[in-house]
Amino acid sequence: MKDSSLLIKNARIIDPATDAEETGDILIAEGKISKTGNDISAAGAATIDASGLIACPGFIDLHCHLRQPGYENKETIATGAAAAARGGYTTICCMPNTNPPLDNAGIVNHVRDIASRDAPLVRILPVGCITGGRAGRELVNMAELASAGCIGFSDDGSPVSDTRIMSLAMENAAVLDLPIIDHCEDINLSQGGHMNDGWVAVRLGLKGIPAAAEEIMVARDIALCELTGARLHVTHMSTAGSTQLVRDAKQRGLKVTCDVTPHNLTLTHERVMKVQDTPRTALAYDTNARVNPPLRSPADIEALIRGITDGTIDAIATDHAPHTIEEKLCEFENAISGISGFETAFGVLMSLVHTGSISLKTLLACLTTGPAKILQNGTGTLRPGARADITLLDTEREWTVDVKDFLSKGRNTPFNGCKLKGLVVATISGGCLSFHHDSLRIS
Amino acid sequence: MSLSESRPGTATRETLPGPSIDFWKHRHVLDLDDFSREETDLVFEIAEGMVEILDRDVKKVPTLRGKTIATMFFEPSTRTRASFELAAKYLGADTISLDATKSSVAKGESLIDSLRTLQALEVDAIIMRHPCSGAPYIAARSLDTSIINAGDGCHAHPSQGLLDIFTMKQQLGDLKDRKVVIVGDIMHSRVARSNIWGTRHYGMKLVLCAPPTLIPHGLPEMLEKYSLNHVTIEHNLDSAIENADIIMSLRLQKERQQSGLISSLREYIQGYQINMSRLAGAKPDVLVMHPGPMNEGTEISPDVAYGTRSLIEQQVTNGVAVRMALLYLIAGGKNR
Known part of the structure; x- marks a missing residue:
C-alpha cells in the first residue's frame, strides 16, 4: 500500500509552515506529498473525498508515555501508537520512564525495534534519560543515546535536582544540539503535594503543590541555559509565572522553548472536586483529574492561552500517561498521576477555538510546525516532497467521549462523558492511512 | 424497623424527643458543608434528648434494636471509636468493629474491597475513619450503605x-x-x-x-x-x-x-x-x-x-449524645 498513490480531494488545506490556506487537493505518491492544488486527478489512486474537512500536517506530540518495556499492563507501544493515530498524531516522542528506563543505547534500540515491528505507521521518537536510572546522580552517555536516535533528554517525572548535574547535562546536550526537555518541579517544595495549592486543596483537605515549585525550576533551567548555551525545552508548563519566565528568556534571545497540555489549558483545579452535573455537595476527589503538574487556577489558564497567542508557547503536548483502573480506583492521595490524552486532545483543544480563545491556525501550528521546529527533522509541513504525514479534521463534528471505545489501554481521563466538538477523521502517516473514522469517504 | 416504630408515639415515645425529622435528607454524614441550619439544629434538639438518656441509670433504649452498625477504622483511634460504639449500643444496635489498620487492609486489600465486604454483611451503617481525605466519599459512591465520616485525612470530622x-x-x-x-x-x-x-x-x-x-x-x-x-x-x-x-x-x-x-x-x-x-x-x-x-x-x-474553665469532659459526654442523634437520624428509619 505504501507505494500506491492517494488523492485527497476538496480539503480545506491549512499548512501553518507556509501560512497557506486554500481549498484544494493533495496528491500523495510513494509516501511523499507529490503536489497540492486544484482539480488534481490521478488515475488509479485511492481517493478521499475531504470536502468539509481540514487537511493539515500530521500532529506531532513531544511528550507521551508508551510504558513499554516494563508497564505493559498500562500500555504497549502498539496500543499507544494506535491511540496516537486516532488522535491525529503521526510523530510522537516517548518519555524514558519505562522499566528499564531509556538510559542506554541497548534499551533505546529495543524500543525502536518494537516500534518498527508493532507500530510501523506512527513515527516513534524516543527521549533518552539525563541520568542513569533517572536517579539524578550520574549522566548517561548522551552521545551514544543521540546516535541511537534519541531526540532529546529528560528524566521527566524525576527532574534532576542537582543543579551541577543539570548544568553538565546541558553542556553535553549543547554539543549534540539536542534539547534538554525538563519536567520542572522543585521536589523539595512540592513534596507530598496532591494537587494545585489553592482554595480547592484547602476545601478537600489535600496538600497543595505551589506554582513556585515549577517556577523555581524553570528559572534555574533558564539560568543554566544561558550559562551553557544548550537548548532548553520546558515541557507541560502549567503556571502564569513560568509563562512569563519563558517569555522573558525568549526576549533575551535564549534557546528556550516550551509546551503545554490540553488538560492544563482547559481544566482548573476545581475539576478535582466537581464533576460536571454532580450535586454541589458531592465532592468528587476525582483521581482522573490527578495529574502532575496539577490542574491550576483560571488565572494560570488565562496566562497560558496568552502565551499561546503571543508565541511564547511553541507547542501543545499531550503528556499521554495511561494507567490501570486499579491505580486510579483508590483514595486521591494514593492515586497515581496522569491522564490518557491522545484520543481526546484535538476535541478538547477545539473548545478553545470554538470559544474564540485561540485561532484554529494557531492551534494547528502548536500541534505541527511548533513541535517540528523543536525536533528540527523537516516534519510538520505539506510542502511537496515532504513525508506524507497528514491529518484530516472535522472541526464541527460533535461526539461524546467514552473510554470504553479507547484504543489506549489507559482509561484514565477527566473528559469521559464530555461532549466535544472537533474530530480527527483520518490520519495519514508516510502516505498510509494509520487511522480513519467510519465517516471517512474513500473510494 | 420502620420510622413510625422508632418515632415518638410507639415503643420509644418515652425515650426519645419528638421533633419532626421529615426534612432530614441525608443518607450519609460526610461533612457539615451540606448541613443547613435547620438540620444542624435538629441534630442538637435530638442530642438534648439523648443527654437526658445518658443521665439515667439504665441508658439503653430500643430505638435501633435489630440494626447493625459497623465501625471501620483505617487509622488508630480510641476516643471517637468508643464514642460511636457506645452511642450505637445505648440505642440498642448491634455493633461490629473492624480494625482496618491491622486487618487485611494492611495486606494490600483495597479500600473498596474492604467496604464491599462490609456491605455484603448487610450492616445498616458504616462509621468510617480513614487517613486519606475523601475516602468516605469513595465509600458513599461505591456502596448502598449509609456512611458516617468519623474523620478523613485533613478534610472533615x-x-x-x-x-x-x-x-x-x-x-x-x-x-x-x-x-x-x-x-x-x-x-x-x-x-x-x-x-x-x-x-x-x-x-x-x-x-x-x-x-x-x-x-x-x-x-x-x-x-x-x-x-x-x-x-x-x-x-x-x-x-x-x-x-x-x-x-x-x-x-x-x-x-x-x-x-x-x-x-x-x-x-x-x-x-x-x-x-x-x-x-x-x-x-x-x-x-x-x-x-x-x-x-x-x-x-x-x-x-x-483540668481546670474550672475546661469543657473537655463535657465534650466527651456530648460526643456520645450527638453521635446517638446522628445514628438515630441515619439508621433509625426511612432514610436508610
Missing part, C-alpha cells in the same frame, strides 16, 4: 464539629456575636475544617489562630469563595483571645517539628500554648475546649485542661 458546636451552645446559649478561637495546627486539622462549616449558621465569629506555616495558603481564598465571612485568620494568639468566649486548642503532632513546620516545641509553646498566664489576657469567664487527644504541656497546660 463532622461529628466532632457538631459536638463542639453543641457544647458551645450548651454553655453560651445563643451563639450570635460570640467569639470562638481555634488555635493550633489548622493546616492538618479536620476538626477546624468541620467547625468552619458548622459554625457558619450561628452569627458568631470564628478566629483561626496559628503560625503562618500551619495555615494552608489557599485558606483565605476558600473562605472568600464560600462567603464564610464569620471566619478570620490571626497569627498572634494574645490578640486573638481578646474578648473570646471560647478558646479551642488543637493537638500538635510531634511530626510537625520534624518536618520543619515549627522550628521548636519551645517556640510553639511560647506562642500558642493555652495556659493560665495566657488566659490572664482573656475574659475572666473564657471557656476552653480541646477535641482530644491532648498533648498536655504542649498545646495546653494541664492546669487549664
Whole structure:
C-alpha cells in the first residue's frame, strides 16, 4: 500500500509552515506529498473525498508515555501508537520512564525495534534519560543515546535536582544540539503535594503543590541555559509565572522553548472536586483529574492561552500517561498521576477555538510546525516532497467521549462523558492511512 | 424497623424527643458543608434528648434494636471509636468493629474491597475513619450503605464539629456575636475544617489562630469563595483571645517539628500554648475546649485542661449524645 498513490480531494488545506490556506487537493505518491492544488486527478489512486474537512500536517506530540518495556499492563507501544493515530498524531516522542528506563543505547534500540515491528505507521521518537536510572546522580552517555536516535533528554517525572548535574547535562546536550526537555518541579517544595495549592486543596483537605515549585525550576533551567548555551525545552508548563519566565528568556534571545497540555489549558483545579452535573455537595476527589503538574487556577489558564497567542508557547503536548483502573480506583492521595490524552486532545483543544480563545491556525501550528521546529527533522509541513504525514479534521463534528471505545489501554481521563466538538477523521502517516473514522469517504 | 416504630408515639415515645425529622435528607454524614441550619439544629434538639438518656441509670433504649452498625477504622483511634460504639449500643444496635489498620487492609486489600465486604454483611451503617481525605466519599459512591465520616485525612470530622458546636451552645446559649478561637495546627486539622462549616449558621465569629506555616495558603481564598465571612485568620494568639468566649486548642503532632513546620516545641509553646498566664489576657469567664487527644504541656497546660474553665469532659459526654442523634437520624428509619 505504501507505494500506491492517494488523492485527497476538496480539503480545506491549512499548512501553518507556509501560512497557506486554500481549498484544494493533495496528491500523495510513494509516501511523499507529490503536489497540492486544484482539480488534481490521478488515475488509479485511492481517493478521499475531504470536502468539509481540514487537511493539515500530521500532529506531532513531544511528550507521551508508551510504558513499554516494563508497564505493559498500562500500555504497549502498539496500543499507544494506535491511540496516537486516532488522535491525529503521526510523530510522537516517548518519555524514558519505562522499566528499564531509556538510559542506554541497548534499551533505546529495543524500543525502536518494537516500534518498527508493532507500530510501523506512527513515527516513534524516543527521549533518552539525563541520568542513569533517572536517579539524578550520574549522566548517561548522551552521545551514544543521540546516535541511537534519541531526540532529546529528560528524566521527566524525576527532574534532576542537582543543579551541577543539570548544568553538565546541558553542556553535553549543547554539543549534540539536542534539547534538554525538563519536567520542572522543585521536589523539595512540592513534596507530598496532591494537587494545585489553592482554595480547592484547602476545601478537600489535600496538600497543595505551589506554582513556585515549577517556577523555581524553570528559572534555574533558564539560568543554566544561558550559562551553557544548550537548548532548553520546558515541557507541560502549567503556571502564569513560568509563562512569563519563558517569555522573558525568549526576549533575551535564549534557546528556550516550551509546551503545554490540553488538560492544563482547559481544566482548573476545581475539576478535582466537581464533576460536571454532580450535586454541589458531592465532592468528587476525582483521581482522573490527578495529574502532575496539577490542574491550576483560571488565572494560570488565562496566562497560558496568552502565551499561546503571543508565541511564547511553541507547542501543545499531550503528556499521554495511561494507567490501570486499579491505580486510579483508590483514595486521591494514593492515586497515581496522569491522564490518557491522545484520543481526546484535538476535541478538547477545539473548545478553545470554538470559544474564540485561540485561532484554529494557531492551534494547528502548536500541534505541527511548533513541535517540528523543536525536533528540527523537516516534519510538520505539506510542502511537496515532504513525508506524507497528514491529518484530516472535522472541526464541527460533535461526539461524546467514552473510554470504553479507547484504543489506549489507559482509561484514565477527566473528559469521559464530555461532549466535544472537533474530530480527527483520518490520519495519514508516510502516505498510509494509520487511522480513519467510519465517516471517512474513500473510494 | 420502620420510622413510625422508632418515632415518638410507639415503643420509644418515652425515650426519645419528638421533633419532626421529615426534612432530614441525608443518607450519609460526610461533612457539615451540606448541613443547613435547620438540620444542624435538629441534630442538637435530638442530642438534648439523648443527654437526658445518658443521665439515667439504665441508658439503653430500643430505638435501633435489630440494626447493625459497623465501625471501620483505617487509622488508630480510641476516643471517637468508643464514642460511636457506645452511642450505637445505648440505642440498642448491634455493633461490629473492624480494625482496618491491622486487618487485611494492611495486606494490600483495597479500600473498596474492604467496604464491599462490609456491605455484603448487610450492616445498616458504616462509621468510617480513614487517613486519606475523601475516602468516605469513595465509600458513599461505591456502596448502598449509609456512611458516617468519623474523620478523613485533613478534610472533615463532622461529628466532632457538631459536638463542639453543641457544647458551645450548651454553655453560651445563643451563639450570635460570640467569639470562638481555634488555635493550633489548622493546616492538618479536620476538626477546624468541620467547625468552619458548622459554625457558619450561628452569627458568631470564628478566629483561626496559628503560625503562618500551619495555615494552608489557599485558606483565605476558600473562605472568600464560600462567603464564610464569620471566619478570620490571626497569627498572634494574645490578640486573638481578646474578648473570646471560647478558646479551642488543637493537638500538635510531634511530626510537625520534624518536618520543619515549627522550628521548636519551645517556640510553639511560647506562642500558642493555652495556659493560665495566657488566659490572664482573656475574659475572666473564657471557656476552653480541646477535641482530644491532648498533648498536655504542649498545646495546653494541664492546669487549664483540668481546670474550672475546661469543657473537655463535657465534650466527651456530648460526643456520645450527638453521635446517638446522628445514628438515630441515619439508621433509625426511612432514610436508610
